[in-house]
Amino acid sequence: MRLGLIGFGNIALTLLGQLAETLDAPLEHLTVLCLPEMTGETQARLAGDFAKIAKEAAVVSDAGALLADRPDLVVECAGHGAVTAHVPPVLRAGIDVVIVSIGAMSDAALERELRAAAAGGGARLILPAGAIGGIDLLAALGAAGGLEVRYRGSKPPLAWRGTPAEAVTDLAALSEAHTFFTGTAREAARDFPRNANVAATLALAGAGFEATHVELVADPAALGNVHEYSVVSPLAKYSMRIENQPSAGNAKTSVSTVYSVLREIRNRIGPVAI
Structure with missing residues (x-):
């Protein structure tokens, strides 16, 4: 496989580490697009660290150069702006x-552009399942219409630092769970771009951004x-509850997100996709 990566932060580094451990043979080519x-x-x-992951590797700083390396698949893991x-x-x-x-697809204009492209x-x-499960069932039920979807995301106060939660909640002083946001999936994904990708995934798989109800919670008792x-x-x-361990390099990201992307890549390479 010729693989392209957009971004070289925590998710990309963790993903490359997992690929190095699980691939039966090196990638034919790896291209990483990063900031100049x-x-x-x-x-x-x-x-x-990743010398053995691919037979050849290149680093570029724009999409044109990435395309020139003819990747079979590209993985974006650099944030809304990179999308x-x-x-x-x-x-x-x-x-x-x-x-x-x-x-990023909470921006309706960008969603239209991506679909058209x-x-x-x-x-x-x-769109990988990321940190959430049951997306296959939700997407299947969505074809029948009439969905009601309610999502609640709880993370330790530390994971909400640097977000609008700080403007309405004294995160350091919390002694019990506090719901600081209630609204639609579109509002959650827009205002908490590093924390609410799950809300967007549920919305796109099911009832849509406006019809998916979201609550975001800072909980000092949450272990993940x-x-x-x-x-x-x-x-x-149906209902589902998943307790994810946070990524070692970023408390905002569940480590299972990386494994979800790894699954997408392995399904491309292997003889069986599941």
Whole structure:
């Protein structure tokens, strides 16, 4: 496989580490798109820690150079801005893209652009389940309509630092769980871009951004990132609770998100997809 990565932060580094441990053979080629000022550091890391992950590796700083390396699949793991800047031209070039920053699609104009780019290029925009489960069932039930979806995301106060939660809650002083946000999935994904990708995933798989109800909670008793949601449909009812361990490099991200992306890559390479 010729793999492209957009971003070289915590998620990308963890993903490369897992690929190094699980791949039966090195990738044919790896291309990493990063910020221009990070090119030297990224090249050094690839040549050192990840030297055996691919037969060839390259570092670029724009989508044109990424496309010139002819990737079979591109994974975005760099944030909402990277989705806007780099994903549309990759899709228009006919290359499938896995996006981790699914919350970027809370921007209705960007969602339309991404869908049009994928259709125009004959490519697929792949939305991994990330830190949540049951997306296959939710998407199946969505075809029948009439969905009611309610999501509650709870994380330790530390995970909400640097977000609008600080403006309405004294995170350091919390002694019990506090719900600081109630609204739609679109509002949650827009206002908490690093914390509410799960809300966007549920919305896109099910009832839509406006009809998916979201609560965000800072809980000092939470040992990890807890995702709970319930679904009511004319066909079935179910609820799910997942307690994820936070990523070692970023408390805002559940480590299972990386494994979800790893699954997408392994399904591309292996003889069986599940």
